[in-house]
Amino acid sequence: MRELELIEQIRRAFTATASQDRAVALGIGDDCAILRPPSGSEMLVTTDFTLENRHFRRDLHSPESVGHRCLARGLSDLASMGAVPMAAFLSLAVPSDLLAKSQGQGWITRFFNGLQKLAKLHSVGLAGGDTAESPANLILADIILLGSAPVGRSMRRSGAKPGDSLYVTGSLGGAAAELGAMLSGPARRTRAASLIGHPHLFPQPRIATGRTLLRRKLATACIDVSDGLSTDLAHLCRASGLAAEVERAAIPLHPLARRLEAGALNAALHGGEDYELLFAAPASVRMPREIAGVPITRIGRFIPKRAKQPLMTLLAPDGSRATLEPQGWEHFSRH
Amino acid sequence: MRELELIEQIRRAFTATASQDRAVALGIGDDCAILRPPSGSEMLVTTDFTLENRHFRRDLHSPESVGHRCLARGLSDLASMGAVPMAAFLSLAVPSDLLAKSQGQGWITRFFNGLQKLAKLHSVGLAGGDTAESPANLILADIILLGSAPVGRSMRRSGAKPGDSLYVTGSLGGAAAELGAMLSGPARRTRAASLIGHPHLFPQPRIATGRTLLRRKLATACIDVSDGLSTDLAHLCRASGLAAEVERAAIPLHPLARRLEAGALNAALHGGEDYELLFAAPASVRMPREIAGVPITRIGRFIPKRAKQPLMTLLAPDGSRATLEPQGWEHFSRH
Numbered sequence: 001m002r003e004l005e006l007i008e009q010i011r012r013a014f015t016a017t018a019s020q021d022r023a024v025a026l027g028i029g030d031d032c033a034i035l036r037p038p039s040g041s042e043m044l045v046t047t048d049f050t051l052e053n054r055h056f057r058r059d060l061h062s063p064e065s066v067g068h069r070c071l072a073r074g075l076s077d078l079a080s081m082g083a084v085p086m087a088a089f090l091s092l093a094v095p096s097d098l099l100a101k102s103q104g105q106g107w108i109t110r111f112f113n114g115l116q117k118l119a120k121l122h123s124v125g126l127a128g129g130d131t132a133e134s135p136a137n138l139i140l141a142d143i144i145l146l147g148s149a150p151v152g153r154s155m156r157r158s159g160a161k162p163g164d165s166l167y168v169t170g171s172l173g174g175a176a177a178e179l180g181a182m183l184s185g186p187a188r189r190t191r192a193a194s195l196i197g198h199p200h201l202f203p204q205p206r207i208a209t210g211r212t213l214l215r216r217k218l219a220t221a222c223i224d225v226s227d228g229l230s231t232d233l234a235h236l237c238r239a240s241g242l243a244a245e246v247e248r249a250a251i252p253l254h255p256l257a258r259r260l261e262a263g264a265l266n267a268a269l270h271g272g273e274d275y276e277l278l279f280a281a282p283a284s285v286r287m288p289r290e291i292a293g294v295p296i297t298r299i300g301r302f303i304p305k306r307a308k309q310p311l312m313t314l315l316a317p318d319g320s321r322a323t324l325e326p327q328g329w330e331h332f333s334r335h
Numbered sequence: 336m337r338e339l340e341l342i343e344q345i346r347r348a349f350t351a352t353a354s355q356d357r358a359v360a361l362g363i364g365d366d367c368a369i370l371r372p373p374s375g376s377e378m379l380v381t382t383d384f385t386l387e388n389r390h391f392r393r394d395l396h397s398p399e400s401v402g403h404r405c406l407a408r409g410l411s412d413l414a415s416m417g418a419v420p421m422a423a424f425l426s427l428a429v430p431s432d433l434l435a436k437s438q439g440q441g442w443i444t445r446f447f448n449g450l451q452k453l454a455k456l457h458s459v460g461l462a463g464g465d466t467a468e469s470p471a472n473l474i475l476a477d478i479i480l481l482g483s484a485p486v487g488r489s490m491r492r493s494g495a496k497p498g499d500s501l502y503v504t505g506s507l508g509g510a511a512a513e514l515g516a517m518l519s520g521p522a523r524r525t526r527a528a529s530l531i532g533h534p535h536l537f538p539q540p541r542i543a544t545g546r547t548l549l550r551r552k553l554a555t556a557c558i559d560v561s562d563g564l565s566t567d568l569a570h571l572c573r574a575s576g577l578a579a580e581v582e583r584a585a586i587p588l589h590p591l592a593r594r595l596e597a598g599a600l601n602a603a604l605h606g607g608e609d610y611e612l613l614f615a616a617p618a619s620v621r622m623p624r625e626i627a628g629v630p631i632t633r634i635g636r637f638i639p640k641r642a643k644q645p646l647m648t649l650l651a652p653d654g655s656r657a658t659l660e661p662q663g664w665e666h667f668s669r670h
Contacts, residue, residue: 025377030492030574031412031559032379032482037372042360044367045463047426047479053470054428077366091382091426091477093389128380135388136471142426144382144479147367157365223366239365 013112023086023148024127033128035087041148043086046077052138060182063107065201066139067114073226074145075122075205076275080224081154082214083147085207087127088119091142093134117195122207155214157239160221160280166244166300167219167287169206169277172229173257173264174199176271180260199254203275208292210277218287222279228272228328230312236278237302237311245313246300246324269314270327348447358421358483359462368463370422376483378421381412387473395517398442400536401474402449408561409480410457410540411610415559416489417549418482420542422462423454426477428469452530457542490549492574495556495615501579501635502554502622504541504612507564508592508599509534511606516591534589538610543627545612553622557614563607563663565647571613572637572646580648581635581659604649605662 026034037043050070052058061069071088078085098104119126124145134140178200195202206224213219221240223232229251237244248265254274257267280302281287287296305311312324361369372378385405387393396404406423413420433439454461459480469475513535530537541559548554556575558567564586572579583600589609592602615637616622622631640646647659 026489026491031415032381032418032480032489034416034489035378035380036486037378039374043370043372043378043481045370045422045424045479045481046367047424047463047465047477049426049428049465049467049477051428051467051470051475054467080366081369083367087380089380089382089479091384093384093386093475128382130382130384130477132384132386132389135386135473138470140386140428140470140475142382142384142465142477144380144424145367146378146380151371154361154367154369156361 009108013116024125027125027127033087033089035127035146037086037148040151042151042154044078044081044083044147044149044154045144046074047142047144048073048077050141050143052140058139061201063110064114064117067111067116068118068195068202070141070143071115071118072203072205072275074143075118075124075207076203076224076226078145078147079206079210080222080277081149081156082210082222083149083154084211085122085124086146086148088124089144090126090129091131092129093132093140095134095137095139097137098139122205149214153214155210155219155222155279157221157223157236160236160240160242160302161282162242162302162304163283164220164280164302165283165287165298166233166246166302167279167281167296167298168225168229168252169209169291169294169296170274171252171254171257172225172274172276173260173267173271174254175203175273176200176267177254177256177260180267181256199256199274203273205275206277206294209294212291213277213279218285219279219281222277225274225276225278226272228270229278230269230324231272231326231328232278233312234326236280237305240280240302241305242302243305243309243311243313244300244302245315247315249317250297250299252295252297269324272328344443348451359460362460362462368422368424370462370481372421372483375486377486377489379413379416379418379482379484379489380479381409382477382479383408383412385476385478387475393474396536398445399449399452402446403453403530403537405476405478406450406453407538407540407610409478410453410459410542411538411559411561413480413482414541414545415557415612416484416491417545417557418484418489419546420457420459421481421483423459424479425461425464426466427464428467428475430469430472430474432472433474457540484549488549490545490554490557490614492556492558492571495571495575495577495637496617497577497637497639498618499555499615499637500618500622500633501568501581501637502614502616502631502633503560503564503587504544504626504629504631505609506587506589506592507560507609507611508595508602508606509589510538510608511535511602512589512591512595515595515602534591534609538608540610541612541629544629547626548612548614553620554614554616557612560609560611560613561607563605564613565604565659566607566661566663567613568647569661571615572640575615575637576640577637578640578644578646578648579635579637580650582650584652585632585634587630587632604659607663
């Protein structure tokens with residue numbers, strides 16, 4: 001299969017979505033794509049690898065899940081800053097073996113189906129990218145997302161103030177719990193019939209919630225929970241120059257995490273890949289219980305950073321305090 | 336080495352360049368980078384893989400050359416549409432073995448030095464990206480370039496008209512000739528002391544020439560010669576719905592290509608990776624002999640596309656005609 005045919009396949013699969021998108025003036029097929037940002041907007045850009053045996057396993061993840069997760073990673077970065085997605089770009093390297101077999105071509109088609117389903121849900125088109133033959137027998141992808149937000153209004157990690165409340169969307173620990181079950185179960189590829197209830201296989205980036213937080217000026221700082229609550233909260237604290245206290249009992253546990261019993265808290269604190277939003281808001285803000293259909297839970301507060309005091313503290317219901325260390329995902333230390 | 340340290344290393348190496356760039360409102364360190372495009376502009380986006388053993392070999396290319404070529408691929412795409420570079424993003428996966436050794440860390444530093452040197456030349460900062468541990472013992476990079484151009488003015492492949500002259504910048508065949516010499520010589524890494532005169536190791540993207548072509552409205556269509564004159568001219572012809580005639584004797588040969596004697600024409604027609612600009616302009620335009628210090632050569636013209644007539648024809652000095660087939664680089668067919 002020639003590169004041009006693979007590009008054609010991508011183009012065909014995505015043309016409908018891209019042409020509906022007024023932000024994309026020129027999509028796949030020239031040296032560059034052309035985007036027209038709305039006037040008065042700034043542009044947000046994020047890139048995320050999806051590498052076989054690092055971010056997914058072909059024997060464990062369905063192609064639809066790999067495509068979905070690939071796009072979800074980038075969309076979640078846009079969500080955390082309150083941006084409206086404009087366009088996605090995909091660099092994709094595929095082993096020649098895979099392209100030579102109809103089974104392999106089927107894998108690629110299903111990968112794009114998974115990606116496209118999520119793309120349509122968020123009205124974002126594929127506007128370009130690159131294709132290559134993989135130099136190893138591994139599928140290698142890099143997704144690039146561009147979004148827009150009103151100039152100066154993007155939510156950053158650095159805006160939290162002492163006394164701000166700490167909130168999280170949805171629930172935590174579900175992705176780690178589902179992955180754990182997949183790894184400990186029989187080695188077969190999980191075929192989920194529905195996108196709902198699969199926080200690892202089909203995470204739902206909180207685009208609408210992030211946009212509402214920005215539009216209604218509810219949050220002073222925001223990040224997505226991609227590396228785990230403990231690691232991502234540490235990022236928020238460091239960027240804002242603050243410390244934080246987390247109320248252990250307030251952390252919303254995903255139903256799949258709850259089944260882990262003693263392991264539930266660990267999954268929620270350090271599991272990562274939940275793609276929920278973690279944000280700060282002044283204590284005076286009357287926070288809705290739900291935003292865009294997603295529950296919002298207050299789980300703690302920001303306090304001034306003091307020398308020799310821990311960056312993050314976990315408060316137990318009995319009032320006892322424990323230091324919370326960032327133990328979430330870090331690519332180079334975990335493998 | 337932890338991922339965060341690698342990110343820090345990248346950030347440090349590039350902060351100076353990024354902070355000088357007014358287009359980058361927020362660089363590395365948040366969920367997304369924030370760019371502020373000039374008002375009245377459209378944004379151009381391109382992504383290009385640089386994969387070990389596909390686009391470079393560690394035993395053949397110096398790290399500086401790999402970094403330079405990685406960025407040059409993206410810059411050349413912007414040049415071909417006449418865009419001003421705004422920011423670069425780099426997704427980089429590195430084998431853990433390489434990170435564990437000081438020699439490997441040296442490789443990465445030199446890679447960034449090569450990239451940064453070219454970035455500074457074109458005033459473009461690194462504004463973000465992703466890092467990961469490579470799932471194979473291979474270095475994997477994806478470069479993303481964003482540029483801006485006045486709305487509606489970007490040069491596309493599709494604007495050429497019948498009767499337009501066909502021009503090329505600089506000279507052709509040099510990259511293929513230098514690579515050929517490297518492959519046939521002793522297997523050692525080439526350490527070029529200067530960036531000049533190394534069309535394969537250190538190609539010079541024609542940013543300033545592309546900007547001038549756009550600003551002075553000299554070209555009706557443009558592409559960069561990345562896949563080879565024969566393949567890229569075919570793209571121009573198809574996008575513009577035209578055929579083309581190329582005067583064989585008019586093709587400017589790179590001095591390194593000329594040394595190939597009988598093979599010189601082949602290198603110039605099909606070699607690829609010269610990163611020159613190939614463009615169309617009305618015959619009435621008085622084309623400068625040089626633009627931004629780069630020679631401009633008329634090598635043929637566009638004619639109407641007729642059924643059963645070849646897309647591209649090569650005209651010999653004696654008036655004889657031969658069909659020119661696209662035989663340039665296509666990843667999936669060449670390997």
